[in-house]
Amino acid sequence: MSDVAAAERSPWRRDPWIALAAVAVFAGIVMILPVPEPADPPGGPLPETNFAVVDVTVFDGEAFRPHRDVWVEDGRIRAVGQRLALPDGLPRVDGRGHTLLPGLIDAHTHTYGMMLTDALRFGVTTVFDQFTMPSLAAAKRPARERLARGDESDLFSAGNLATAPGGHGTQFGVPVETLTTPEEAAAFVRARKEEGADWVKIVWEDGGTFGADIPTLDRETIAAVIEAAHAEELLAVIHASTLEHSLAALDMGIDGFVHVWGDEVISEADAARFAEAGVFVIPTLSVRVAAAGESMGPALLEATEPEHVSPMQRQTLTQTFPRPVGTSEAAVESVRRLHAAGVRILAGTDAPNPGTGFGISMHGELRLLERAGLSAAEALAAATGVAADAFGVEDRGRLARGRIADLLLVAGDLESDLSRSAAIAGVWKDGFPVEAAWTLPQEPQ
Amino acid sequence: MAAHSARVLRRGLFWQLRIALLETRFQFLGYLRLPAFAVPTLLFPLFFYLFFGVLFQQGGVSLTAPTYMLATYAVFGVLAPSIFGFGVGLAQERDTGALLLKRTTPMPTAAYLFARVGVAMIFGAVVVASLFLLAGFAAGVELHRWQWFALAAVILAGVLPLSAVGLAIGAWAKQQAAVAVVNLLFIGMSVLSGLWFPIHMLPGFLQDFANVFPAYHLGQLALKVIDLDLGRPLWFHLALLGGQTAVCLAVAAAGFRRFSGR
Numbered sequence: 001m002s003d004v005a006a007a008e009r010s011p012w013r014r015d016p017w018i019a020l021a022a023v024a025v026f027a028g029i030v031m032i033l034p035v036p037e038p039a040d041p042p043g044g045p046l047p048e049t050n051f052a053v054v055d056v057t058v059f060d061g062e063a064f065r066p067h068r069d070v071w072v073e074d075g076r077i078r079a080v081g082q083r084l085a086l087p088d089g090l091p092r093v094d095g096r097g098h099t100l101l102p103g104l105i106d107a108h109t110h111t112y113g114m115m116l117t118d119a120l121r122f123g124v125t126t127v128f129d130q131f132t133m134p135s136l137a138a139a140k141r142p143a144r145e146r147l148a149r150g151d152e153s154d155l156f157s158a159g160n161l162a163t164a165p166g167g168h169g170t171q172f173g174v175p176v177e178t179l180t181t182p183e184e185a186a187a188f189v190r191a192r193k194e195e196g197a198d199w200v201k202i203v204w205e206d207g208g209t210f211g212a213d214i215p216t217l218d219r220e221t222i223a224a225v226i227e228a229a230h231a232e233e234l235l236a237v238i239h240a241s242t243l244e245h246s247l248a249a250l251d252m253g254i255d256g257f258v259h260v261w262g263d264e265v266i267s268e269a270d271a272a273r274f275a276e277a278g279v280f281v282i283p284t285l286s287v288r289v290a291a292a293g294e295s296m297g298p299a300l301l302e303a304t305e306p307e308h309v310s311p312m313q314r315q316t317l318t319q320t321f322p323r324p325v326g327t328s329e330a331a332v333e334s335v336r337r338l339h340a341a342g343v344r345i346l347a348g349t350d351a352p353n354p355g356t357g358f359g360i361s362m363h364g365e366l367r368l369l370e371r372a373g374l375s376a377a378e379a380l381a382a383a384t385g386v387a388a389d390a391f392g393v394e395d396r397g398r399l400a401r402g403r404i405a406d407l408l409l410v411a412g413d414l415e416s417d418l419s420r421s422a423a424i425a426g427v428w429k430d431g432f433p434v435e436a437a438w439t440l441p442q443e444p445q
Numbered sequence: 446m447a448a449h450s451a452r453v454l455r456r457g458l459f460w461q462l463r464i465a466l467l468e469t470r471f472q473f474l475g476y477l478r479l480p481a482f483a484v485p486t487l488l489f490p491l492f493f494y495l496f497f498g499v500l501f502q503q504g505g506v507s508l509t510a511p512t513y514m515l516a517t518y519a520v521f522g523v524l525a526p527s528i529f530g531f532g533v534g535l536a537q538e539r540d541t542g543a544l545l546l547k548r549t550t551p552m553p554t555a556a557y558l559f560a561r562v563g564v565a566m567i568f569g570a571v572v573v574a575s576l577f578l579l580a581g582f583a584a585g586v587e588l589h590r591w592q593w594f595a596l597a598a599v600i601l602a603g604v605l606p607l608s609a610v611g612l613a614i615g616a617w618a619k620q621q622a623a624v625a626v627v628n629l630l631f632i633g634m635s636v637l638s639g640l641w642f643p644i645h646m647l648p649g650f651l652q653d654f655a656n657v658f659p660a661y662h663l664g665q666l667a668l669k670v671i672d673l674d675l676g677r678p679l680w681f682h683l684a685l686l687g688g689q690t691a692v693c694l695a696v697a698a699a700g701f702r703r704f705s706g707r
Contacts (some may be wrong), residue, residue, distance in 0.1 A: 015466035022567070029574045030593045033581040053671075067672040071506075082673065084509040085585060 056095020061385025109350025261327025290355025616700025
C-alpha cells in the first residue's frame with residue numbers, strides 16, 4: 001500500500017503534463033514556420049509586368065506540368081519551376097485549379113479590321129498571317145519587337161502572296177503583285193523580303209475542287225519560287241487544295257502546307273514521306289469543316305457571352321460557303337494519318353473565312369485536332385511550341401525563361417478537358433493583362 | 446501484492462498510461478545517458494540537410510531541392526531512432542536479461558512497446574522540429590500551415606511502421622548481429638528509398654526495387670503533402686506500408702514466441 005501511495009506523490013504524476021507540454025512546444029514551433037505570401041485568386045484585377053502565377057498547372061508548349069510557379073519580370077518570363085524563390089511583395093495570382101499556357105498562335109489568318117484585337121481577347125497573342133497587305137504587316141511589325149501595353153496580338157505575315165494574275169488571292173480588291181514565269185521568281189521573292197515578308201506563301205489553286213476554273217501558277221514557277229525563297233533564307237509555304245498538288249509540292253522542297261487538302265485521304269506511305277521530309281501542315285480544319293457544310297461557328301457563338309464577340313466575329317462565324325466542298329471526314333482522316341506518321345501539325349483557323357472568327361475559332365480548332373487523334377497536349381503544342389518552332393519564332397510559344405510573357409490562364413484542367421481552353425480567366429500580352437473573353441462558366445459542369 | 450494488482454486493475458487505462466509514460470521517461474533518460482546514440486541520431490540528419498539542403502542551394506531560383514530534402518531527411522531523421530531503438534535496444538535488453546527482468550514486473554507488455562515507440566517519437570520530433578526550423582529560417586522553405594502540420598504528422602506517424610521493422614530485427618537477431626543488420630538496413634534503406642538524394646536520380650530498376658522499403662513509401666507520402674512525390678496514388682503507398690508493417694509484426698511475434706518458449 002505504502003509504495004503505491006508513495007508512487008502517487010512521486011514526480012511521475014507530472015509525466016502526462018510534460019508530454020502535453022512537449023506537444024504544445026512542438027505545435028508552437030510549427031506555428032512560427034514561414035508560410036507563402038497570400039496569392040489572389042484570378043477574377044479580380046490581374047497584376048502586370050512583374051508578378052507570379054503560383055501553384056498552377058503549366059502547359060509549357062510541350063507538356064503539362066502540375067504545381068508550377070511562373071515568375072514574370074519586366075514582361076518576360078524570369079523562371080518556371082516548382083517552388084520558386086519569389087521576392088517578398090511580388091504580386092501573386094493563385095493558380096490552383098487553373099492551367100497556364102503560352103498565348104496561342106493562330107498559324108493561318110488573314111489580317112483585317114479589328115482582327116488583332118478580337119484574337120487577343122480569346123487568348124491568341126500571336127498570329128501567323130498567310131496573306132495581307134504588306135503595308136499593314138509593316139505597320140504592325142514594331143509592336144512585336146517591343147514589350148508594351150496594348151490591345152492587339154502580334155503579327156507575323158507572308159504579306160503579298162505568290163499567285164498568278166487573276167488567281168486565288170486576287171479576288172479581294174486588295175492590290176496583289178503577281179508573277180507568271182520561273183524567271184520572275186527571284187526578283188519576286190526579293191521584293192517580298194524587302195517589303196518585310198516573314199516567309200513566302202505560294203498559291204496553287206485551279207478551282208477544280210469547287211467547280212471553278214481559275215488561273216494558277218504552273219509547276220515550274222512554283223518550284224522556282226520555293227528555290228528563290230530558300231536562297232533568301234525564307235520559309236516557303238503553300239496553299240494546295242488537292243493531295244496530288246500537295247505531293248508535287250513536297251517533291252519541290254516546300255517547307256509547309258497552310259491547309260490540309262479535302263479531296264482524298266492521304267495513304268500511310270505518303271504520310272511517311274511527309275514526315276521524312278520534315279514539313280509541317282497547318283490543316284485549318286475549322287475552315288475545312290465549314291467548307292464541308294459543318295461549320296463550328298454557330299456552336300462557338302452559342303458558348304460565348306455576346307458582349308465578348310465583335311460584330312465582325314459574329315458575322316464571319318455565321319457565314320456559310322456557297323456550296324459544300326469536300327468532306328470533313330477526309331480532311332480529319334488525313335490529319336490523323338499525318339500526325340500518326342510524325343508530321344508536325346500546327347493549329348490555324350484561316351479566319352476570317354466563312355464559319356470562322358478571329359481568335360475564337362482557335363478554341364474550336366483545338367477540338368478538331370483532338371478529333372484527328374492529337375492528345376490535349378499535342379493539340380496545344382500545335383497552337384504554341386510547335387508553331388513557334390516551325391516558323392522560327394524564338395521568343396514566344398513556350399513558357400520558358402526569357403520568353404515574352406504572353407500568357408493564357410484558363411479555369412480547369414485542360415489535360416482532361418480541352419474544351420476548357422475557352423474558360424478564359426486571364427490573358428496577358430507582353431506581361432500586361434488585357435480584356436479577356438470569358439466564354440464558359442468558370443467551374444466544370 | 447493481491448491488493449496492489451487489484452488496485453492496478455481498478456485504476457484502469459489511465460493507470461496503464463502512467464506506467465507507459467513512466468517507462469517512456471526511463472527509456473528516454475537511458476538514451477540521454479548514451480550520447481553515442483543520442484547525438485548522431487539528432488545531428489546526422491541535421492548536418493546532411495544543412496549541407497545538401499541549405500549550403501548547396503544558396504542563391505538558387507527554385508526552392509524545390511531544399512523543400513524536397515526537408516521531407517526526405519525528416520523521414521531519415523525518424524528512421525534511426527525507430528529501427529535502432531527497437532532493433533538494437535530490444536536485442537540488447539533481451540540478451541542481457543533486462544527484458545526478462547522487466548517481464549517479471551507488473552508492467553504490461555504494451556507499456557514497454559509504447560515506451561519504445563514513444564522514445565522514437567520524442568527523438569523524431571526533436572529532429573523534425575530542428576529540420577523544420579533550419580528549412581524555414583535558413584533555407585527559405587515556405588509551406589502552407591496545413592502542409593507543415595501534415596508533413597510533421599506523416600513523418601511522426603511513420604515511427605510506427607519503421608519501428609515494426611526494428612521490432613522484427615530485434616526479436617530475432619542477437620545483440621551483436623542486430624547492430625550490424627540494423628546498420629546495413631539503415632544505410633541501405635535510406636539510400637535506396639531516396640532519402641539521401643531524390644529517388645528519380647536512381648536507375649529505373651532500383652526505383653522499382655524501392656517499393657520493398659517502408660521508408661520509400663513513407664518518403665513518398667511525406668512528399669505527397671508538398672506535391673513533390675512521384676505521383677503514385679495515396680492508397681498504393683498506404684496499402685504497401687500497411688502490408689509491410691503487418692509482415693514485420695508477424696515476424697516479430699514469431700520471434701517472441703521462440704524467445705518465450707526457451
